[in-house]
Amino acid sequence: MVVKLNLIAAACENMGIGKNGNLPWRLKTEMEFFTRMTSATKDKNKKNVVIMGRRTWDSIPKKFKPLNNRINCVLSKSDLDFSTYNDVYGFKSLEECIKRLESDEFHGKWETVWVIGGSNIYKDSMESEHFFRLYLTKIFKTYDCDTFFPNMPGNVKKVSDPDVPEEVQKEDDVEFVYHIYQNPNFET
Ligand SMILES: NC(=O)c1ccc[n+]([C@@H]2O[C@H](COP(=O)([O-])OP(=O)(O)OC[C@H]3O[C@@H](n4cnc5c(N)ncnc54)[C@H](OP(=O)(O)O)[C@@H]3O)[C@@H](O)[C@H]2O)c1
Structure with a gap:
């Protein structure tokens, strides 16, 4: 199956996404949205893939590692x-990771591929011909x-997804909205 990269990120007004190896904010509903979007599959026999950089992997607390019910792919040189982990794979580049996911080894095992950061992995993904969508939470x-x-x-181009609420979200005094952007080279 051909890999279509779905990026998912949360950024604040200055497009910041991280501080000292962690998220700069604590937004429980946004985290739940991330978990739901990256975990949910239509076919219960398949899992989704999450691709991340080594520092994002390091930022996941031990008890939540690997991200459960998802195939974790970690990029590092x-x-x-x-x-010691199940369902965790290391790759030297995004291209190598995509090739392996498209190979017989992973045939029929995954449904959606999510790129979950950080900076350089998002950049490589948006420059790739496999770039499909960016799900961006704007805080x-x-x-x-x-x-x-x-x-x-x-x-x-901005698109909508029936699984994603369009109205402004609010947690404590912080407001945020879910935007979806699509590569125009893809129809759906
Ligand atoms: N707000 C959000 O949505 C969001 C999402 C994700 C992460 N974050 C935050 O962002 C920060 C982490 O992101 P980051 O940008 O600093 O680091 P990162 O992208 O998670 O990891 C960087 C590392 O990934 C590896 N890498 C990067 N590009 C590669 C490539 N093309 N090929 C192979 N390996 C590659 C390298 O690992 P080696 O050094 O091992 O070679 C590099 O040092 C944390 O603060 C985290 O909490 C926020």
């Missing part, structure tokens, strides 16, 4: 040992950040 507040979402391609 180093040879990392994931043999209407500025946080102190040291990691930022890269520039989006100028030609993406």
Whole structure:
């Protein structure tokens, strides 16, 4: 099956996504949205894939590692040992990861491929011919950040998804909205 990359990210007003190896905010409903979107499959015999950079992998607390019910793919230039985990694979590049997911080894095993960050992995994904959609939560507040979402391609078009609420969300005093952008080279 051909891989279509679905990016999912949350960014604040200055497009910040991280601080000191963690999220700059704590938004429970946004985290639940991330879990639902990246985990849900129509075919119960399949799992979704989450592709992440090594620092994002490091940022996941031990008790939540690997992200459950999902095939975890971690990108690193180093040879990392994931043999103590089930469903975790290391790759040296995004292209290598995509090739393996399209190979017989993974045939029929996955449904949707999600790219979950960080910066460079999002950038590589949006530059790839496999780039399909960006699910971007825009938070209407500025946080102190040291990691930022890269520039989006100028030609993406806004689309909707029946699984994603369109109205402004609110948690405590923080408002945010879910946007979806699609690569115009794809019809659906
Ligand atoms: N708000 C959000 O939606 C969101 C999402 C994800 C992460 N975050 C935050 O962002 C921060 C982490 O992101 P980050 O950008 O610093 O790091 P990252 O992308 O998670 O990880 C960077 C590492 O990934 C590997 N890597 C990157 N590009 C690669 C490539 N093309 N091929 C092979 N390996 C590659 C390298 O690992 P090696 O050094 O091992 O070679 C690199 O050091 C944290 O603060 C995290 O909480 C936020």
